[in-house]
Amino acid sequence: MNTIIKLLFIGLFAIPICSFGQTNSQDLAKINTEGFQNSQVMSLIADLSDVYAPRLTGTDQYLAAAEWVKQTMNSWGMDEAYFENYCDDCMGWEVKSFNVEMVAPAYMKIQAYPYAWTESSNGVQEGELVWIEPSPDLDHVKNKWTGKLKGKTVLIGSAPDQNMLFDALSTRLTEEAIAEAERSIHPAPDNPLGPSAGNVDLIEDLEIIFEQFMQKDDAFFAFLKAEGALAIFGTTPLFPGIVHPSGTYNFRESDEKPIPYFAISPENFGKLSRLTKREKTPKIKFHLDSELYLKPENNVNVLAEITGSDPKLKDEVVMIGAHFDSWHPASGATDNGAGSAVMMEAMRIIKASGLKPKRTIRMALWGGEEQGYVGSLAYAENHFGKVKETARKKEVEKISAYLNMDNGAGQMRGIYLQGNEAVKPVFEEMLAPYEHLDVNHLTIQNTNMTDHDVFDYYNIPGFQIIQDRLNYMTVTHHTNLDALEYVPERDMMINATVIAALVYQIAEREGMMPRKD
Incomplete structure (x- = not known):
């Protein structure tokens, strides 16, 4: 050739x-x-x-x-x-300054970040911590806590399980998961790739999501405000030490705004909940300077x-x-x-x-x-x-x-x-x-x-x-x-x-x- x-x-x-x-x-x-x-x-x-x-x-x-x-x-x-x-x-909402600490029974700097569209604290506040564990019945919470929350900081939710971090924090999709998704013959199976799969009605399902998930705690927040609680602490079990302030959706001008509400790390939540269970009452000192405005x-x-x-x-x-x-x-x-x-x-x-x-x-x-x-x-x-x-x-x-x-x-x-x-x-x-x-x-x-x-x-x-x-x-x-x-x-x-x-x-x-x- x-x-x-x-x-x-x-x-x-x-x-x-x-x-x-x-x-x-x-x-x-x-x-x-x-x-x-x-x-x-x-x-x-x-x-x-x-x-x-x-x-x-x-x-x-x-x-x-x-x-x-x-x-x-x-x-x-x-x-x-x-x-x-x-x-x-x-509405717009911005943080100017904040700080969260436990000052008794010993000092601890609390890893925290405020949730969006929550109210300012009007200066430095200090109060004992109480833990309100989850209950599907708001009336049950009211019966137990009415008259007991004035001047208190409230820990809400479940204590996160221990996490030894044996699983990888960062992954790529596997060939097996992709192949399973490619073999799908129906639009709404269990999704092997991670994000939700389903037949979603944009309007009806979105309204349900807002009512049952995004704004499910509004009545509870209103109760805490009426009782004179100072602030709320919650967490998401993301380890190690990750703060996840995703959960307030009171962004409309007409929405009632919660009292100062902070996401804290799961480790800090665990310690505070354990101290409370042992009746070693934590005392919390905090401030939140935030601004709400409509532009x-x-x-x-x-x-x-x-x-x-x-x-x-x-x-x-x-x-x-x-x-x-x-x-x-x-x-x-x-x-x-x-x-x-x-x-x-x-x-x-x-x-x-x-x-x-x-x-x-x-x-x-x-x-x-x-x-x-x-x-x-x-x-x-x-x-x-x-x-x-x-x-x-x-x-x-x-x-x-x-x-x-x-x-x-x-x-x-x-x-x-x-x-x-x-x-x-x-x-x-x-x-x-x-x-x-x-x-x-x-x-x-x-x-x-x-x-x-x-x-x-x-x-x-x-x-x-x-x-x-x-x-x-x-x-x-x-x-x-x-x-x-x-x-x-x-x-x-x-x-x-x-x-x-x-x-x-x-x-x-x-x-x-x-x-x-």
């Missing part, structure tokens, strides 16, 4: 034998070069977590972060970057667009998104600065690559997701039609798909298809060029409890990304450790580049993405 024939033979088999649909392989090469060799994603997440954090719904910090995103998107040459307000009565202008979704280049298709839209708000005890790096930075970087990659997608690509960073999809629901009602009504606006028909990222900073491993069988071969083809990165696993399963649920409710193809768990649910989710140190660079680069490639291919398709009906 002569040299020229040898070179042609080698060159032929060096080209991947796969179809890119309507997308030229050179376009994907441009995306890969920009995403992997010129990445800015870690710079973005560093700004979000170190400079513009925390981003609690309704706060001045949230608005400052949103302004930074809009300015950044404009600097990259997006065709539009703008705000849409989503709430007129979502409706802070409550904005952040949107940015690359306008489609095809005159016939540019009115059709491919959307990507993540929630932008975070809880307050840390910097919101994994929840959900990581998802927000990935979506910003995906937009930058497409723009910087010089690509001109046929359809419009729109990024949305949502506010108020932690309070029950407040931002994305407001957007949907404004653009798609009212919930609980059958009438729909024409814009519903113009959204080809919505891709969401909100399960931490772990690497993308695939896509939850949300029961949509028709999109499976489409995603298989689009992800084929990235098989070597192990991001191409598809499961028919649903996953719930983030903003893609809103789009699915309106029968828009809405999808959540499967991600490696890392330490999302064991260390960082809504805790004082949600920091940049738990965001791996390679995972973030892969996520942003693959999302950019996916959304660009969807925008280039001859037709819209297929819907369930």
Whole structure:
């Protein structure tokens, strides 16, 4: 075989034998070069977590972060970057200063962080601790404790079990778990990948969740306030020493605000409960200086667009998104600065690559997701039609798909298809060029409890990304450790580049993405 024939033979088999649909392989090469060799994603997440954090719904910090995103998107040459307000009565809440100590029977600095939207203490307070163990019957609690709580600090909940930390705090999804999910034939089995799976009715189930979970303790908090208790301590069994102040949802202007309420570490809770059981009554000294305020202008979704280049298709839209708000005890790096930075970087990659997608690509960073999809629901009602009504606006028909990222900073491993069988071969083809990165696993399963649920409710193809768990649910989710140190660079680069490639291919398709009906 002569040299020229040898070179042609080698060159032929060096080209991947796969179809890119309507997308030229050179376009994907441009995306890969920009995403992997010129990445800015870690710079973005560093700004979000170190400079513009925390981003609690309704706060001045949230608005400052949103302004930074809009300015950044404009600097990259997006065709539009703008705000849409989503709430007129979502209140801001900020901590100015706090301290919690046990001063008797011996001194102990208590690892604590206040829950959001709780009242200030009006200076330093000091009082004995009592422990109210869980009871499903509020009347039983009232019968036992009425007249006994004035000037007391109240420990509530169960003492956490011991934890020797034999299990790994950080894990990646196993091949067995992914294979089990891929074999699923029903959207709502037991989910081997971790997040909840089910057939969720967005409106009815969300109302039940708020009533039975998010606001289940409101009557109890009102009783403590009426009895003159000074403060409340609770915990979540996250070891070692993790503080998890996720649990107050009194963010509306009309909501009754609890007395000062602190999450404390499970180890501190254990000691306080043991002392109380032995009648070695702890004495607690604390203060909380916090501020509640209402500024409706802070409550904005952040949107940015690359306008489609095809005159016939540019009115059709491919959307990507993540929630932008975070809880307050840390910097919101994994929840959900990581998802927000990935979506910003995906937009930058497409723009910087010089690509001109046929359809419009729109990024949305949502506010108020932690309070029950407040931002994305407001957007949907404004653009798609009212919930609980059958009438729909024409814009519903113009959204080809919505891709969401909100399960931490772990690497993308695939896509939850949300029961949509028709999109499976489409995603298989689009992800084929990235098989070597192990991001191409598809499961028919649903996953719930983030903003893609809103789009699915309106029968828009809405999808959540499967991600490696890392330490999302064991260390960082809504805790004082949600920091940049738990965001791996390679995972973030892969996520942003693959999302950019996916959304660009969807925008280039001859037709819209297929819907369930």
